[in-house]
Amino acid sequence: xxxxxxxxxxxxxxxxxxxxxxxxxxxxxxxxxxxxxxxxxxxxxxxxxxxxxxxxxxxxxxxxxxxxxxxxxxxxxxxxxxxxxxxxxxxxxxxxxxxxxxxxxxxxxxxxxxxxxxxxxxxxxxxxxxxxxxxxxxxxxxxxxxxxxxxxxxxxxxxxxxxxxxxxxxxxxxxxxxxxxxxxxxxxxxxxxxxxxxxxxxxxxxxxxxxxxxxxxxxxxxxxxxxxxxxxxxxxxxxxxxxxxxxxxxxxxxxxxxxxxxxxxxxxxxxxxxxxxxxxxxxxxxxxxxxxxxxxxxxxxxxxxxxxxxxxxxxxxxxxxxxxxxxxxxxxxxxxxxxxxxxxxxxxxxxxxxxxxxxxxxxxxxxxxxxxxxxxxxxxxxxxxxxxxxxxxxxxxxxxxxxxxxxxxxxxxxxxxxxxxxxxxxxxxxxxxxxxxxxxxxxxxxxxxxxxxxxxxxxxxxx
Numbered sequence: 001x002x003x004x005x006x007x008x009x010x011x012x013x014x015x016x017x018x019x020x021x022x023x024x025x026x027x028x029x030x031x032x033x034x035x036x037x038x039x040x041x042x043x044x045x046x047x048x049x050x051x052x053x054x055x056x057x058x059x060x061x062x063x064x065x066x067x068x069x070x071x072x073x074x075x076x077x078x079x080x081x082x083x084x085x086x087x088x089x090x091x092x093x094x095x096x097x098x099x100x101x102x103x104x105x106x107x108x109x110x111x112x113x114x115x116x117x118x119x120x121x122x123x124x125x126x127x128x129x130x131x132x133x134x135x136x137x138x139x140x141x142x143x144x145x146x147x148x149x150x151x152x153x154x155x156x157x158x159x160x161x162x163x164x165x166x167x168x169x170x171x172x173x174x175x176x177x178x179x180x181x182x183x184x185x186x187x188x189x190x191x192x193x194x195x196x197x198x199x200x201x202x203x204x205x206x207x208x209x210x211x212x213x214x215x216x217x218x219x220x221x222x223x224x225x226x227x228x229x230x231x232x233x234x235x236x237x238x239x240x241x242x243x244x245x246x247x248x249x250x251x252x253x254x255x256x257x258x259x260x261x262x263x264x265x266x267x268x269x270x271x272x273x274x275x276x277x278x279x280x281x282x283x284x285x286x287x288x289x290x291x292x293x294x295x296x297x298x299x300x301x302x303x304x305x306x307x308x309x310x311x312x313x314x315x316x317x318x319x320x321x322x323x324x325x326x327x328x329x330x331x332x333x334x335x336x337x338x339x340x341x342x343x344x345x346x347x348x349x350x351x352x353x354x355x356x357x358x359x360x361x362x363x364x365x366x367x368x369x370x371x372x373x374x375x376x377x378x379x380x381x382x383x384x385x386x387x388x389x390x391x392x393x394x395x396x397x398x399x400x401x402x403x404x405x406x407x408x409x410x411x412x413x414x415x416x417x418x419x420x421x422x423x424x425x426x427x428x429x430x431x432x433x434x435x436x437x438x439x440x441x442x443x444x445x446x447x448x449x450x451x452x453x454x455x456x457x458x459x460x461x462x463x
Contacts, residue, residue, distance in 0.1 A: 001121065001188070001192060001193070001196040002196075003063050003064055003087045003088040003121070004064065004088050004090065004121070004123060004129075004130050004180070004188075005130055005132040005135075005137060005178055006132060006135060006137065007034065007063035007064035007087075007088070007137070008034075008035065008063050009034075009035045009036075009037070009060055009061060009062050009063050009064070010029055010034055010035065010036040010037070010062070010063065010064050010065075010066065011036070011037045011038075011039055011052075011055050011058060011062045011064070011065045011066070011086070012025070012026055012029065012030075012036065012037070012038050012039060012065075012066045012068065013039040013055055013065060013066065013067045013068065013069060013077050013080075013081075014039070014040065014067060014068035014069035014077075014093075015030075015038030015039060015040050015043075015046050015051065015068070016040060016043070016046065016068075017043075017046055017047060021068065021092075022068040022092065024140075024141035025066070025068075025138070025139055025140060025141060026038065026046065026047065027047055028138065028141075028142075029138075029139075030046070030047050030048075030049050031047070032136070032137075034137055035060075036049075037049075037052060037055075037058045037060070037062070038050075038051045038052070039051065039052050039053070039054065039055050039058070040052075040053075041053050041054070054080055055077075055080050055081060055084050055086070056080055056083060056084050058084070061085070062081075062084055062086045062087075063086065063087045063088065064086065064087065064088045064089070064090065065077075065081045065084075065086045065088070065089045065090070066089075066090045066092060066129065066139050067081075067089060067090065067091045067092065067093055067124075067125075068092050068093060069093060070093065070095075071093050071094065071095035071096060071104055071107070071125075072107075074091060074093050074107065074111070074125065075107050075110055075111060078091070078111055078114055078122070079114070081120070082114060082118050082120060086120060087120065087121075088120065088121045088122070088123075089120060089121070089122045089123070089124075090122075090123045090124055090127070090129040090130070090139055091111070091122060091123070091124035091125035091126075091127070091183075091186075092124060092125070092126075092127060092128055092129055092139065093124075093125050093126070094125060094126040094183075095125075095126075096108040096125050096126060096184055097109075097184055098126055098184060108125065108184060108186060111125070111186050112186040112187065115186055115187035116187075121187055121188055121192075122186055122187040122188060123180070123181075123182055123183070123187070123188045124182070124183045124184065124186065125183055125184050125186065126183035126184045127157075127181040127182055127183030127184075128140035128141075128163065128181050129180070129181060130178065130179065130180045130181075131147075131166075131176075131178065131179045132177075132178050133147055133148070133149045133150070133175070133176045133177055133178065133179075134149055134177060134178075134202050140163055140181075141163065142163070142166075146167075146170055147166065147170055147175075147176070148170050148173070148174065148175035148176065149175050149176070149177070150174065150175020150176050150177060150286060151175070151177050151202060151203055151204035151205060151286045152174065152175065152176050152177060152203070152204070152205045152206075152207060152279070152282045152283065152286050153176065153177050153178045153179070153180075153197045153200065153203040153205070153206045153207065154166070154176060154178070154179040154180070154207050154209075155179075155180050155182065155190055155193045155194070155197070155206065155207070155208045155209070156179070156180070156181050156182070156208075156209035157181070157182055157183060157185070157209060157210065157211045158181065158209060158211075165275050165279065166179065168275075168276075168279075169279045169283075172279070172280075172283070172440070173283075173426065173429075173437070173439075173440065174279055174280075174282075174283045174439075175286075177200065177202040177203040177204075178197065178200065178202065178203060180193050185214065189213070189214065189215065190208055190210060190213060190219065191213075191215050191218045191219050191222050194206065194208070194219075194222045194223070194226055194230070195222050195225070195226075197226075197228070198222075198225065198226045198227065198228060203228065204228060204229075204285070204286050205228060205229045205231065205282045205285045205286045206226070206228055206229070206230045206231070207230075207231045207232075207233075207278050207279065207282050208230060208231070208232045208233070209232075209233045209235075209275075209278075210232060210233070210234045210235075211234075211235060216258075216262075219262070220262055220265070223262070223263075223265075223266050223268075223269055224265070224266060226268060227268065228268065229268055229270065229282075229285045229453070229457050230266075230268055230269045230270070231270050231272055231278050231281055231282050231285075231453075232263060232269060232270070232271050232272070233271075233272050233273075233274065233275060233278050234256070234259050234263075234271060259271075267456055267457060267459075267460035268457055268460070270453045270456075270457075272449075276443070276446070277443075277446050277449065280439065280441050280443070280446045280447075280450065281446065281449060281450040281453060283439045284410070284412055284439050284447075284450035284451075284454060285450070285453075285454060285457070287436070287437040287438070287439060288404075288410035288411065288412070288438075288439070288454065289408045289409065289410055290410070290454050290455070290457060290458030291369045291370050291410060291451060291454050291455040291458055292369055292409075292458070293369035293455075294317070294318045294319045294369065294455055295318070295319050295320070295321040295322075295367055295368060295369040295370070296309075296313050296318050296319065296320060296321060296369070296370055296371075296372055296448070296451055297320075297321040297323065297345065297362050297365070297368045297370070297371050297372070298310070298320065298343075298344040298345065298371075298372050298374065299344070299345045299347065299355070299358065299359060299362065299371065299372070299373045299374070300344055300345070300346050300347070300373070300374035300376065301346070301347055301348055301349070301351045301374070301375070301376045301377060302346070302348075302374065302376040302416070303340060303344070303346045303348075305374045305376055305414075305416055305444065306343075306344035306346055306374065307344070308444055309344070309372060309374065309414075309444050309448065310343060310344065312444055312445050312448040313448055315448075316448050316449060316451070316452040317452065318448065318451060318452055318455070320343050320344070321365070321367050321368050321369070322367055323362070323365050323367060323368070324365050324366065324367060327361045327362065327364070327365040328341065330357070330358075330361040331345065331354075331357075331358045331361055331362075334353075334354050334357045334358065335347065335350055335354045335358070336350055336354075339354070345358060345362065351377070352389070352392040352396075355396050355399070356395060356396065356399040359371070359373075359396075359399055359400060359403060360399060360403055363403035363404070363406070363407045363409060364407065368409060369409065369455075370409055370410045370411065370412075370451050370454075371400075371404075371409065371410070371411040371412075372411075372412055372413075372414065372444075372447055372448070372451075373400070373411065373412070373413045373414070374413075374414045374416060374444065375413060375414070375415045375416065375417075375421075375425055376416045376417065377389070377417070377421070378417060378421070379417065379418050379420050379421050379424075382421065382424055389424075390424070390427065390428050392428075393424075393425060393427075393428030393429070394428045394431075396428070397428055397429045397431055397438070398431065400413075400438055401431055401434045401436050401438065404436055404438065405434075405435075405436050410451070410454060411438050412438070412439050412440075412441060412447040412450060412451070413425070413429070413438055413439065413440045413441070414440075414441050414442065414443065414444050414447050415440055415441070415442060416442070416444075422440070422442065425440060426440055
């Protein structure tokens, strides 16, 4: 499987300078450190590089072939790749079984037979292939100046959607190790990639967008084998959704209750409801230590938001921390007498003056297993005292990071407000000298769910 993520030689069948699908990939790979050969029957030169009429004409062995030709030419391209003895093929071309056309469904079936007989691994068709964020190899349009390296892997049947959410996640400060879009799955599927990523040293957390599986038993077996957190978004829960899945990647969504039963067998497998939840929770797993217990300490500037967080804590089967008396006394010694620290630590308008000594005391408390910090300062006062506020936020994050590193307790920040406020807080959170990253989310329930899943994973695997 490593040939897909770290090939020494690459051929692009259907490479073109014309502004159409694949032009970005072609331009990038031809000017990258990866030795790449363009193949186009109608061109002699592409982006200044000699083009070949057929992959078999290339005077070099080829590790990976990327096929981007029209669907009616794909089968012959695959046959040519087999004769060239390539090691792996990615078919990005669409228009096969997902169309409902008997003609193109038959072509897809023929490619599947070829894959089995030849034992050459094939990803696709109807996908955008793979990206390795650490060595910067990609078969899709990817801007590595914007993309963040990290330890979260993505496996998705949908191609374009995978890249859209990489864009979103990078904007949230979430980094990735590898991504793979697998489309109609004539050969390589979620089972193969789960098995591969379980051994991948760059991957700490695996996220999986699944529309359906052809290998239920093998999926069950590999989920039992994987020792990393696996966060799954499985769609097609409804009849309408199931029909939409079939027209997208030709998958059969199956009975949703069966998938629920399958996922619930394993303490490292967690099902989520949407992509935002998937990547936010994965980010927490990737950046935070696991919980040692079920106690969540809430620090907030809004009593109402703190109360909503308490409701979610109870819903998820966690506990609101009962802080030690000495901790309460330390906090009371620095806060005004009108500040409420009943169940949650509601610092209100005194937040900028009292947060740092309060948070240090909270991290030291032996009853605290994790910390939820709800930031809820509106945009206008932040803008009015921008330089002071930004300095204050940076100081808060320094204290958070130092305490989290020292006491090895997970922390998540929920930023409640406009996008401007989120970006402002993110700027303040930037601490280049720190190895630790604290996730910033916009949904309280997703933060609490992350704590619950991290507790369940840690309980079954560590403690």
